[in-house]
Amino acid sequence: xxxxxxxxxxxxxxxxxxxxxxxxxxxxxxxxxxxxxxxxxxxxxxxxxxxxxxxxxxxxxxxxxxxxxxxxxxxxxxxxxxxxxxxxxxxxxxxxxxxxxxxxxxxxxxxxxxxxxxxxxxxxxxxxxxxxxxxxxxxxxxxxxxxxxxxxxxxxxxxxxxxxxxxxxxxxxxxxxxxxxxxxxxxxxxxxxxxxxxxxxxxxxxxxxxxxxxxxxxxxxxxxxxxxxxxxxxxxxxxxxxxxxxxxxxxxxxxxxxxxxxxxxxxxxxxxxxxxxxxxxxxxxx
Numbered sequence: 194x195x196x197x198x199x200x201x202x203x204x205x206x207x208x209x210x211x212x213x214x215x216x217x218x219x220x221x222x223x224x225x226x227x228x229x230x231x232x233x234x235x236x237x238x239x240x241x242x243x244x245x246x247x248x249x250x251x252x253x254x255x256x257x258x259x260x261x262x263x264x265x266x267x268x269x270x271x272x273x274x275x276x277x278x279x280x281x282x283x284x285x286x287x288x289x290x291x292x293x294x295x296x297x298x299x300x301x302x303x304x305x306x307x308x309x310x311x312x313x314x315x316x317x318x319x320x321x322x323x324x325x326x327x328x329x330x331x332x333x334x335x336x337x338x339x340x341x342x343x344x345x346x347x348x349x350x351x352x353x354x355x356x357x358x359x360x361x362x363x364x365x366x367x368x369x370x371x372x373x374x375x376x377x378x379x380x381x382x383x384x385x386x387x388x389x390x391x392x393x394x395x396x397x398x399x400x401x402x403x404x405x406x407x408x409x410x411x412x413x414x415x416x417x418x419x420x421x422x423x424x425x426x427x428x429x430x431x432x433x434x435x436x437x438x439x440x441x442x443x444x445x446x447x448x449x450x451x452x453x454x455x456x457x458x459x460x461x462x463x464x465x466x467x468x469x470x471x472x473x474x475x476x477x478x479x
Contacts, residue, residue: 200269223377284319293379296324303382304435327371341409394443417478428464
């Protein structure tokens with residue numbers, strides 16, 4: 194089939210290389226920072242547009258390129274109706290959740306934060322909304338009690354290509370089936386930035402545990418501060434240490450191991466990134 198491909202990042206490059214080996218790719222759209230995708234396209238003489246395609250910025254680039262299917266994987270931008278309607282058959286995207294749950298950005302991180310035990314990836318038709326198009330196929334991915342955001346993403350990566358191949362095969366064989374999303378069941382979560390990783394020690398210890406592992410290395414990380422200085426935390430475990438409920442949350446009860454009081458128990462920080470200030474018993478992290 195003749196494809197247009199919308200991809201970003203390392204996952205996007207992996208998918209692009211796979212599709213290039215099996216299909217005719219007429220054009221690629223990516224973001225300006227995905228250098229490896231741009232270089233791959235240039236080396237293989239694939240027309241590539243790098244940047245935000247919205248407000249008609251890419252229309253002159255793709256309008257004369259006839260494609261049957263538009264494939265979107267890990268693409269950074271919402272696209273407009275002229276590009277959605279460009280392929281002669283359909284446009285589809287792979288989203289990192291079991292839609293209609295967790296529409297929006299970084300859904301696997303939010304799923305861990307919210308103590309989910311299952312997540313997954315969804316192939317869906319692209320429409321003018323944000324992850325609202327009809328569902329084509331879904332793959333369930335289990336979230337283990339110690340899984341980090343990066344671990345879940347690796348599980349996803351193993352499923353993307355088989356799912357894409359299945360969708361394209363169904364299109365070729367005219368066996369593709371879709372179902373409407375139930376909007377009454379939809380949830381939406383927004384984009385995260387490194388500044389969103391601050392720990393609130395007034396949270397229950399279970400939420401703090403999930404908050405930390407969801408954002409652990411190589412992600413920017415959950416963090417706390419002491420006197421305006423930052424400590425980034427990559428792993429915690431629950432501690433049997435006792436405490437007085439009147440003690441402030443965030444109180445350092447022990448330095449070795451580093452143990453912090455929360456409303457419903459004590460957590461031990463087992464992995465953190467290097468910091469150059471002293472933490473003492475009686476200090477309060479905020």
